[in-house]
Amino acid sequence: xxxxxxxxxxxxxxxxxxxxxxxxxxxxxxxxxxxxxxxxxxxxxxxxxxxxxxxxxxxxxxxxxxxxxxxxxxxxxxxxxxxxxxxxxxxxxxxxxxxxxxxxxxxxxxxxxxxxxxxxxxxxxxxxxxxxxxxxxxxxxxxxxxxxxxxxxxxxxxxxxxxxxxxxxxxxxxxxxxxxxxxxxxxxxxxxxxxxxxxxxxxxxxxxxxxxxxxxxxxxxxxxxxxxxxxxxxxxxxxxxxxxxxxxxxxxxxxxxxxxxxxxxxxxxxxxxxxxxxxxxx
Amino acid sequence: xxxxxxxxxxxxxxxxxxxxxxxxxxxxxxxxxxxxxxxxxxxxxxxxxxxxxxxxxxxxxxxxxxxxxxxxxxxxxxxxxxxxxxxxxxxxxxxxxxxxxxxxxxxxxxxxxxxxxxxxxxxxxxxxxxxxxxxxxxxxxxxxxxxxxxxxxxxxxxxxxxxxxxxxxxxxxxxxxxxxxxxxxxxxxxxxxxxxxxxxxxxxxxxxxxxxxxxxxxxxxxxxxxxxxxxxxxxxxxxxxxxxxxxxxxxxxxxxxxxxxxxxxxxxxxxxxxxxxxxxxxxxxxxxxxxxxxxxxxxxxxxxxxxxxxxxxxxxxxxxxxxxxxxxxxxxxxxxxxxxxxxxxx
Numbered sequence: 001x002x003x004x005x006x007x008x009x010x011x012x013x014x015x016x017x018x019x020x021x022x023x024x025x026x027x028x029x030x031x032x033x034x035x036x037x038x039x040x041x042x043x044x045x046x047x048x049x050x051x052x053x054x055x056x057x058x059x060x061x062x063x064x065x066x067x068x069x070x071x072x073x074x075x076x077x078x079x080x081x082x083x084x085x086x087x088x089x090x091x092x093x094x095x096x097x098x099x100x101x102x103x104x105x106x107x108x109x110x111x112x113x114x115x116x117x118x119x120x121x122x123x124x125x126x127x128x129x130x131x132x133x134x135x136x137x138x139x140x141x142x143x144x145x146x147x148x149x150x151x152x153x154x155x156x157x158x159x160x161x162x163x164x165x166x167x168x169x170x171x172x173x174x175x176x177x178x179x180x181x182x183x184x185x186x187x188x189x190x191x192x193x194x195x196x197x198x199x200x201x202x203x204x205x206x207x208x209x210x211x212x213x214x215x216x217x218x219x220x221x222x223x224x225x226x227x228x229x230x231x232x233x234x235x236x237x238x239x240x241x242x243x244x245x246x247x248x249x250x251x252x253x254x255x256x257x258x259x260x261x262x263x264x265x266x267x268x269x270x271x272x273x274x275x276x277x278x279x280x281x282x
Numbered sequence: 283x284x285x286x287x288x289x290x291x292x293x294x295x296x297x298x299x300x301x302x303x304x305x306x307x308x309x310x311x312x313x314x315x316x317x318x319x320x321x322x323x324x325x326x327x328x329x330x331x332x333x334x335x336x337x338x339x340x341x342x343x344x345x346x347x348x349x350x351x352x353x354x355x356x357x358x359x360x361x362x363x364x365x366x367x368x369x370x371x372x373x374x375x376x377x378x379x380x381x382x383x384x385x386x387x388x389x390x391x392x393x394x395x396x397x398x399x400x401x402x403x404x405x406x407x408x409x410x411x412x413x414x415x416x417x418x419x420x421x422x423x424x425x426x427x428x429x430x431x432x433x434x435x436x437x438x439x440x441x442x443x444x445x446x447x448x449x450x451x452x453x454x455x456x457x458x459x460x461x462x463x464x465x466x467x468x469x470x471x472x473x474x475x476x477x478x479x480x481x482x483x484x485x486x487x488x489x490x491x492x493x494x495x496x497x498x499x500x501x502x503x504x505x506x507x508x509x510x511x512x513x514x515x516x517x518x519x520x521x522x523x524x525x526x527x528x529x530x531x532x533x534x535x536x537x538x539x540x541x542x543x544x545x546x547x548x549x550x551x552x553x554x555x556x557x558x559x560x561x562x563x564x565x566x567x568x569x570x571x572x573x574x575x576x577x578x579x580x581x582x583x584x585x586x587x588x589x590x591x592x593x594x595x596x597x598x599x600x601x602x603x604x605x606x607x608x609x610x611x612x613x614x615x616x617x618x619x620x621x622x623x624x625x626x627x628x
Contacts, residue, residue, distance in 0.1 A: 059620075060624055061620060061623055061624035061627065064624070064627055064628070065627065068627075119499070122499065122503075122505075123503075126503050126505055127503070127504055127505055128503055128504055145488075147505060148488050148489050148505075226448075226492050227492070227493070227496060231448075231487060231488075231489065231490050231626055232626070232627050232628075234623065234626075234627055239623070242619070242623075243616075244360045245358065245359055245360050246359065246382075246616075246619070247385070247615070247616040247619070248359065248360060248363050248385065248389065249616060250360075250363075
């Protein structure tokens with residue numbers, strides 16, 4: 001069956017395209033066309049000019065928010081990696097039952113509503129929350145403020161995004177041939193050097209995949225930093241929504257969206273040159 | 283194998299065809315239904331707002347006129363603008379705040395309406411209900427009650443964390459009042475003076491709240507000690523049993539207006555609905571249920587005294603408050619918001 005299908009595709013090359021057509025048409029109508037419209041609006045609303053781009057690229061507010069967005073995304077990605085890598089390792093190298101349990105815990109937070117998770121953090125980190133109570137119990141006179149800081153927003157974003165990192169690294173670790181590790185050991189590699197020269201390079205694709213996914217998704221965040229973070233934190237997605245919903249500044253909002261898109265594409269291109277985009281899906 | 287293939291393929295093709303047709307049909311369905319039945323679509327905020335609107339505005343309207351009504355939420359100003367641009371209508375009527383109303387009327391995206399009660403029409407929106415941004419605080423924190431926005435700014439007399447809404451056009455007048463500007467001199471806004479005043483309170487603002495539920499939560503849980511909050515959201519914290527208090531004094535009133543989307547195919551029914559929704563009795567019921575103040579003065583006779591205490595528009599409370607003057611801000615609201623956001627972030 002499988003063989004005859006692949007023969008068929010060789011003979012009539014049109015088949016894979018036909019199968020792709022529904023998705024292709026769907027993407028064309030509901031993604032490419034609206035995106036093109038956004039691109040056009042960024043140059044034409046309210047009148048044909050580059051004024052929107054000029055405003056976004058030179059305005060102090062927009063520069064600050066773009067910078068904050070990218071710095072936040074990069075930092076969250078790094079934290080996800082530091083938290084996710086050991087956990088993925090644990091999953092990949094423990095008994096199937098334990099691995100399943102960890103997998104369940106990791107994915108369970110995926111099934112919980114995003115807003116519920118954000119508000120849960122507010123309860124946990126708040127002045128009357130368990131964490132502050134614990135700090136007071138162990139002798140902190142004036143416990144540090146946890147909520148409404150960069151710490152709390154980063155914590156929550158890492159919690160939300162870590163599963164993407166863990167799953168990506170886990171699948172790569174799972175595929176590593178144990179024979180490679182054994183042969184490295186038989187050649188004398190031990191401990192750190194085994195990890196540094198054999199294991200880590202083998203898991204690099206997982207790290208890269210997870211990092212790109214987390215980074216790109218994080219670029220679009222705004223509810224979490226606004227609800228949990230310090231007053232100074234503002235992500236670009238929030239600013240875009242603000243311009244459109246409140247001021248009907250479709251042009252300005254579109255210009256910001258286009259710049260965000262272009263920068264993201266540049267990052268993905270660099271990634272593609274280095275690792276190949278096709279690896280992103282395992 | 284070959285037999286199986288030819289046997290399979292047409293079937294799959296048929297499946298795709300049917301599935302495609304089904305998807306197209308289900309996507310198009312709402313529009314087809316709309317065209318046939320002339321159902322009126324009302325844009326709501328969802329949740330308790332929608333429940334109040336259904337009970338007091340929508341169901342009675344259908345009972346009286348026989349016009350079917352469906353709701354769409356949440357309220358989206360951007361969608362209202364896009365509807366007119368694309369000619370695809372998801373809703374026929376919606377509510378707007380004063381600032382948005384002025385912008386909407388300038389942009390020509392709402393229909394002309396006539397005055398349903400005296401003083402009820404402004405920029406082609408019919409004034410429906412009002413809410414107030416009032417000062418509230420934790421009773422467990424302060425023995426003496428703060429009275430004015432100047433007290434809110436006075437962190438020596440009333441130390442503790444503060445919160446205000448991250449919304450320029452609401453915060454600027456409050457900052458001016460705190461700095462000693464009289465209500466009658468508020469508009470047009472002296473923006474530079476307002477920002478100087480805001481500089482003084484900024485280090486004490488722990489949160490610039492952005493969502494109504496968030497403001498209730500931080501007051502209820504004591505994350506902050508004093509807050510500028512919508513009165514309805516304050517009463518929620520009070521109802522939850524939190525040790526909180528508020529004052530109507532210097533409360534900042536904002537109006538919500540019903541508007542009709544420009545060129546809607548349902549114009550006739552939409553106008554009827556707006557007239558009904560702002561008539562005395564339905565509006566009184568809705569305002570009470572959704573914790574607003576009714577703006578049609580005739581509604582007051584349907585509000586009992588206990589409920590009137592909770593409304594910014596009841597005569598006793600109203601005289602303590604002031605109203606936002608959106609037509610006379612003195613600055614482009616978008617420009618003001620940009621300056622405010624930049625100030626918050628710096």
